Amino acid sequence: MKLLIDDAHIDLIKKICDYYPVDGVTTNPSILAKSGRQPFEVLKEIRSFIGKDAELHVQVVAKDAEGMVEDAHRIVKELGANTYVKVPSVPEGFKAMKILVKGNINITATAIYTPMQAFLAAKCGASYAAPYVNRIDNMGFNGIQVTKQIHDIFKNNNLKTEVLAASFKNSQQVLELCEYGIGASTIAPDIIEGLVKNQAITSAVDDFIKDFETLTGEGKTMSNYDLY
Secondary structure: OEEEEEOOOHHHHHHHHHHOOOOEEEOOHHHHHHHOOOHHHHHHHHHHHHOOOOEEEEEOOOOOHHHHHHHHHHHHHHHOOOEEEEEEOOHHHHHHHHHHHHOOOOEEEEEEOOHHHHHHHHHHOOOEEEEEHHHHHHOOOOHHHHHHHHHHHHHHOOOOOEEEEEOOOOHHHHHHHHHHOOOEEEEOHHHHHHOOOOHHHHHHHHHHHHHHHHHHOOOOOOOOOOOO
């Protein structure tokens, strides 16, 4: 499972990348709005930091297919070839996807709440389909089960599209989908950090250090304690 950061705050992105193995960054208009800066200014800063080979997912804003196609070409022109254009999984979006795929533009089908939306996006040639796990839960359905169902539909129909799960509320949801073998998850920085935030882990590490220091002295490590 690929792991992506769902954020546009450059300092948070740098922090997560410093500690954890990530495959890219996803954004949407709402995330970009939180920065209070011009969208392409933020996106170019992210692209510069993560490099040309990492995935960067950026959403179109236009409502009609023609406008979505124009948005997509601008996004790729400004941010490079390994940019995935996020297109809403609505009728105008499906129309735009078909056009963009013919032009070899990578598509991430977004705003997915149902398996059939994902199926249609995959038939259009999208590289990823992004179901909103927690938002589906909030509608009274099971976001994890819907995401697994989408994954199975792709595999059972020999579709190359991968699931890019989004909208998580906790690390347990991430674990369930990782165990199931979905293609990718995009996760907010605080939830990424929560994947290993556990008092038992911290206590175990602290105990190891204390035991070592009983032999070598306080503050000593393998690199600086005296042999003789």
